[in-house]
Amino acid sequence: MSLEDLKNKIKKDPWRLNFHVMPETGWLNDPNGAIQFDGVYHIYYQYVPDNPLGGATSWGHMTSKDMVHFKQEPIFMSPDQAFDVDGVYSGSGIEKDEKLHFFYTGNVKQPGDYDYIYSGREQNVVHVVSPDGFEIERREVVIPHEEFPEGYSDHIRDPKLLEKDGMYYMVLGARTEDNLGSILVYTSEDLENWNYHGTLIDGKEEEGYMWECPDFFELKDESILILSPQGILPERYKFNNPHVAGYLIGEADWAQVKINPTTDFHEFDRGFDFYAPHTFEDDQGRRIMWSWMGIGDTMPEYTNPTIARGWQHALTLPRELILENGQLYQRPLEEYKKLRKNEQTKSFGEAEGFAGEVYELMLKFETSAPFELKLRQDTELIYADEMLTLKHGKSGYGRRKRQTPIGEIRNIQIFVDTSSMEIFVNDGEYVLTTRVYPEPGEDTIALQTSAKGAITYWALD
Ligand code: FRU
Structure with a gap:
């Protein structure tokens, strides 16, 4: 069946959602590159149009003027460059001088002696310049795989950007050679030249073996670090999904570029389907979070019945994050x-x-x-x-x-x-x-x- 025919068939599936971002066909995972630009909201997402079980991801794309009604846009980037052939992995967007800049991980798997954990992958940080969120002017590697610091496995990915006092900070999720989570920080004054600045925070043994999709920002003068750790063991009522997502609140030391947490790791969600949350600040100053409404697919006891229908997964509703009583509250946007x-x-x-x-x-x-x-x-x-x-x-x-x-x-x-x-x-x-x-x-x-x-x-x- 052609993708076009499959798309039309899937449209009739009664399990299709009415007001959530989901793939027209195939697979979706993390939200990426969320931004409001010239009044238009853009949301990109990890997307494999021709396989509901995943594969080499593209960035799918939807836009909205009101955050409620979304328009399907063409795929923004496909894995068609030597530095990202096995996946245009997760990343983020930022505006500078009236242009959009995206950073993502270009994933390359090397054939042959392939050890999933330590070697056999390249993860390049790629910089994309776009005048409008649709066209691509430039797409080039700014931090090649070989330049990552010593002491890490090949798992370093998911760049998220933050601008503060004229300086750009990029955080990347990482797995050390000793199987601990860690967050690397790079700094830049121009988004072109990046310098390694050490780690924002280092994980301990009970905090998982890999920290994916970090997101670092300020809210009400506090610093927040969102993480999607892999390998946190369940505690009675907490951390019951295969991988979990949550946050720390802390004080940032901007001279050293460190976060000193003042809270424990707080799990965001107590249901079954929530992973890889991603935030942005909109023109009204709201901190808005989207998340992959998935991860449950990795539970052995679960089979998602939409796979047989040619598609899988969706994003959560966009939710506003509010800092109150020392924790983040999630509120559905007023617009809904x-x-x-x-x-x-x-x-x-x-x-x-x-x-x-x-x-x-x-x-x-x-x-x-x-x-x-x-x-x-x-x-x-x-x-x-x-x-x-x-x-x-x-x-x-x-x-x-x-x-x-x-x-x-x-x-x-x-x-x-x-x-x-x-x-x-x-x-x-x-x-x-x-x-x-x-x-x-x-x-x-x-x-x-x-x-x-x-x-x-x-x-x-
Ligand atoms: C999280 C993740 C990211 C990676 C992306 C690939 O779900 O594993 O770390 O960039 O998905 O699709």
């Missing part, structure tokens, strides 16, 4: 209120008759008490004994449950988009993100609780 229609509010005791496959719910609790909320088919959100449980049945395709201890629940906001659920608890203090594959028509929403409060339902258009 535009999609609301058919508003209905009922008290918890009368919450009957709601149904939908694409909807938003807002629960406001006046008293905290156990509850059971059925969302679609056999997915439930259950709260009892100060434990929030997200439970899937058959439509979880192998995923079962995730539990999060929460002392008191004041409110819950939920976005359901056919085969995705994003659950924001207590104004985004806790978030649970999951894909799920209910049968079409399985759309009953049911709440059982002795708690007092009100529930509002909106269909989302």
